[in-house]
Structures are given as structure tokens and as C-alpha cells.
Amino acid sequence: MPATATGRRALFACLVLVTALGALDQTIVATALPEIVAELGAPSRVSWIVTAYALALTAAMPAAGALGDRFGHRRVLVCSIAVFVAASTACGFAGDVGFLAAARLVQGLGGAGLLVLPQAVVAGAVPARERAAFLGPLGAVYAVATVAGPLLGGWLTDATSWRWIFWLNLPLGAAAAALVLTAVPADHGRDERTRFDTTGAVLLAAAATGLVLVTTAVAETGWNPATTTGTALTVVAAAVALGWERRAANPVLPVGLLRDRTVLLCCLLAxxxxxxxxxxxxxxxxxxxxxxxxxxxxxxxxxxxxxAGIVAGVNASGFAVRRWGSWRPFPIAGCALSGGAAAALALLDGAPLPVVAALLALLGLGTGSFMQLLVVVAQDAGGARVAGAVTAGLAFVRETGVTVGAAVLGALVARAAGGSYAPVFTATAGCFALGLVCALALPAERLESES
Structure with a gap:
């Protein structure tokens, strides 16, 4: 842990910048796609510019966490920034959509480390009870950066060129790397002589790739023989990957930890x-x-x-847990609040926009109050030795939820075109109702002042 308040502030500033870099590039290209198509052509393949980053990000998360546990989180985080910046440079010089998509794929590999490893660094530097307040603002940064990405991308495209969306990462990445080297405590990881679970990493990446491809295809074309076959192959790949990870000596994704009720329920809630x-x-x-x-x-x-709701939720719950140590009320109340807000949006279809805005704020507040807290609770239950893998596992599960949720809701949106969107919010309320069941099953434990 940093010995001084100055050291703690430097660590926080470092991790905020790193998290913002990884989160921004998930959405920053959305508003620039028309300009990219106008310059590079190939409109039928432009979706791969977005999909390639999401695919690589999701697929690489387990490996990023496991590599950090083995070789040291600071070392792997610097390498992730280097990969991210190098790929960003290549994106800016892209001359066709195929090259840009390939560069975005590599950029996503680095981005996985940017989103997973900051939380693992905090696990090794901050006591569990204080960690919730420390990680809360990082969750807020992720939420703000994700929403602000399209706005920043549009402004940069209009003011300069879409290429500066990527070149902006060069000075920011250099600053982030310098901060990591000076502010993040050195950690040496586990014994580097142990064999890395390469097979597990490849199998998990294949399953994640299949999930992204299938959900994207279903959202675009619906169910047909090709998407049905792809879904079956993805299920088989996931089963093989999980089976391998259960038997591996040093698994990339320690699925054995799911025998711990707290870790399992945190994953389901994520x-x-x-x-x-x-x-x-x-x-x-x-x-x-x-x-x-x-x-x-x-x-x-x-x-x-x-x-705004997410930002308020993650910070309020983090500071409350730091003061009192009790965390279980937040996922219970959060799921109830978010589920109630989603149900109200379904029932009040067509309500005035101020009412809609208030209900959306409650939806964000409820989810924000527990999503980042789950990371702290699962890290504490899993232990410091596998903090990176546990953090990566939760991020992997959350991104899986995002991918599947976007595909399912996308199908409902397609049916709702020109009609009621109530089914979309009803499905959302159903997710949080199941989450409430999981939250009620969590053990009534406390986070202590020391790790």
C-alpha cells in the first residue's frame, strides 16, 4: 500500500486514466463511423470496427488477469498500455477497413488489461474495507467514459479527423505508462516457473469469440441454420473450456472458486x-x-x-462500506430499485420525458450501488493470490451479460419498432428480479479493515 496520502492520490489518478483509456475506446468510434465509411469505403464491413474491439476485449480478459497474478500486475499493465498505444497508432494510419478492424482487434487485447488490472492493483494496495470507496470512482469513470465516448468521438471527428480518435491515445497512453511506473507498487506475482495455462486461455477466447459472433449475427439476421449451428458450437466450446479449467493446475479462470457461494453469487449478479x-x-x-x-x-x-445514477450509486455504496463494513444491503436494495424502475418504465410506456429521466436515474443508481462492490466482495472471498483472475472473471462475466443482453434486447427492439417498448423494460425488470433472488442468498458478512 502506498505509504503516504500523496502516494494514494497518485495511484488513484493513475488508475483513473488507465480505466478511462480502456472504456472510451469501446464507444468512441460510434459517431465517427459515417466519416470512416466515407473515406475508407466498404460499408458492409464497417461493423467490424466496433465488433473487433469488443471481441478481443472480452476474449482476452481472463488471460490478462491470470498473467497479472503470475508476472506482477504492474508489469503486465505496462505491457497492456504498450500494446494499446501501438495498435492505436496503427488504427490512425489505416488505409482500409480491413486493416483498421485488425488493428482494433489488437487494441482490444491491450484494452483488456487496461480494464481488468487496475482493480487487481487496488486489491494488492488497499485493505478490503477501504477498497470499495477506492474502486467506486473507478466504476464511475468506466460508466462516464462509456457514455462520453460517442460525444468525444463526434467532436474530434468534426474538429479534426476521425484518425485523431486513435492518435489521442498516444500522449494519454504515455502519461498512463509513466504514472504506472511511478505510482503503482511493485509486485512480483507468483512463481514464474509454473506453466501458464495457454490451452485454457485459447479455449476461453474461442468461446468468447463465438459468443460475440453469434449474438451479433442473431441481432442482425435473426435465427437461421447458420446462427443455430454457431450457437451450438459456442456452447460446446464453452463446455470444453470450463471442463479444462476445472482440471488445470493453474487455470486462467479459476472456476473452482465458484464452489464458494459468495464468488458464485457475485458472478451471477454481475x-x-x-x-x-x-x-x-x-x-x-x-x-x-x-x-x-x-x-x-x-x-x-x-x-x-x-x-449520474451510476456515479452516485458506486460512490455512496463505496463510502458507506468503508465506514461500516457491511455490504450485503446494497445488492439487495440495488436490484430492487433497478427492477422497480424498469418495471415502472414498462408500465408507464409513453410517460413524460422528465418522468422517464427520473426512472432512468433510479435504474442507474440501483445498479451502480452494487456492480463495483461485487468486485471487492469476490476479491476478498477468493484471496489475494488470485485477485487478478477473480477480477478478470467478474469482468468477463459482466461483458458476457452485456453482449447477451444487447442481443436479446435488440431482438425485442426490432419487434417494437413503431410500437411499444414495454417488452424491453419488462425483460430488464426480469433480470433484476433474478438478481434480487441472488442478492438475498448472499451471506451476511463484513469487509474488515485489513486484507
């Missing part, structure tokens, strides 16, 4: 929260534009109440 909140986030602007006949700018502004 999955359901990802499906419920981040799934619906993708479709709020479309919903507002279609139902309320607003401009794109106004519909985008309806994301701000959700973001």
Missing part, C-alpha cells in the same frame, strides 16, 4: 446486472427517438441521468 443495465443503455437513444420523436442530441442526453 451477469444479470450487465444484461439489465448495459444492455438497455444501448437502446435508450433509439427508444426516445422513435417513441418521443426527438432529435438525436436530445435522445443522447437521456443517457446522462443513467450515468
Amino acid at each position: 451477469l444479470l446486472g450487465g444484461m439489465g443495465l448495459f444492455g438497455v443503455l444501448a437502446y435508450v437513444p433509439t427508444w426516445v427517438q422513435e417513441v418521443y420523436d426527438t432529435s438525436a442530441t436530445t435522445s443522447g442526453l437521456l443517457l446522462l441521468p443513467i450515468t
